[in-house]
Amino acid sequence: MPTFDIVSKIELPEVDNAVNGVLREIEVRYDFKGSKATLEWDKETLTILADDDMKLRQMQELVRGHFAKRKIEAGSLDFQKAEPAAGQSVRQKILLRQGIDRDAAKTITKAIKDAKLKVQVQIQGDELRVTGKKRDDLQDAIAVCKALPMEQPLQYVNFRD
Numbered sequence: 001m002p003t004f005d006i007v008s009k010i011e012l013p014e015v016d017n018a019v020n021g022v023l024r025e026i027e028v029r030y031d032f033k034g035s036k037a038t039l040e041w042d043k044e045t046l047t048i049l050a051d052d053d054m055k056l057r058q059m060q061e062l063v064r065g066h067f068a069k070r071k072i073e074a075g076s077l078d079f080q081k082a083e084p085a086a087g088q089s090v091r092q093k094i095l096l097r098q099g100i101d102r103d104a105a106k107t108i109t110k111a112i113k114d115a116k117l118k119v120q121v122q123i124q125g126d127e128l129r130v131t132g133k134k135r136d137d138l139q140d141a142i143a144v145c146k147a148l149p150m151e152q153p154l155q156y157v158n159f160r161d
Contacts, residue, residue, distance in 0.1 A: 002135050004159040006108065006128040006145060008100050008152050010076050015041065015096065018066040025062055031055075036089060039063070046077075046094040049085060056082060056090045063094065073153040097152050099126025104152060108145055115144045135161060 019041045026032045026039070037055050040047045046063065050056040064074055078095040085091040100108070105128055109121045112130070119132035119141050132138050142156050 001131050001133060002138050002159075002161050003129060003131045004138055004142070005157050006100065006130065007155050007157055008076070008098060008126075009155060010072055010096055010098055012043070014070040014072055015067075018063075018070045018072065019046065021066040021069070022059070022062045025066075026059070031058070044096055046096070048092045048094065050090050050092075052088060053082070053090060056092060060092075075151045075153045100128060100152070100154075101126070104150065107150075108148065108154075111148055112141050112144055115140070117141055117144070 019039055022039050026037050032055070035051045035055060036049065037051060037059060038049045039059065040049070048056060048059050048063070050059055060079065063077070067077065068074065076097045078097055080093040080095065082090050082092040102123075105123045108128060109123065112119060112121050117132070117140050118134070118137050119130050121141075122129045122131070130138060130141050132141070138159070145154060145156070
């Protein structure tokens with residue numbers, strides 16, 4: 001039986017490349033000379049530290065731009081509320097969204113079932129497996145998923161006949 005998986009993943013080496021690109025651009029830009037603007041990355045969150053709100057907004061645009069160049073969709077970045085840090089500086093956390101949470105999985109499953117396609121959808125942890133008798137039904141299921149208004153980017157992988 002043909003199957004495929006619906007996942008939401010981010011390539012971590014590409015995140016590392018994008019972060020390094022942002023840091024290099026901060027070092028050479030004239031408007032960041034003498035500022036304490038930094039970007040830190042651990043495996044799940046990015047942390048922006050800027051001198052003021054204006055520099056914070058500029059760094060957000062740098063992050064979005066460099067991530068877009070690296071083919072990481074903006075929907076996988078979850079910008080948290082900016083908070084004051086030491087002195088006049090501002091800190092903001094950016095969460096990297098990976099995996100499909102329960103609510104999104106139920107939404108996708110319901111949409112595929114409402115389309116009356118001859119496929120079965122199984123929730124397997126943070127991904128979905130779609131199984132059907134015909135390849136065309138699976139392609140229709142992908143089209144239904146792409147039409148959904150999801151913030152989080154989805155990938156369709158592991159397509160097997």
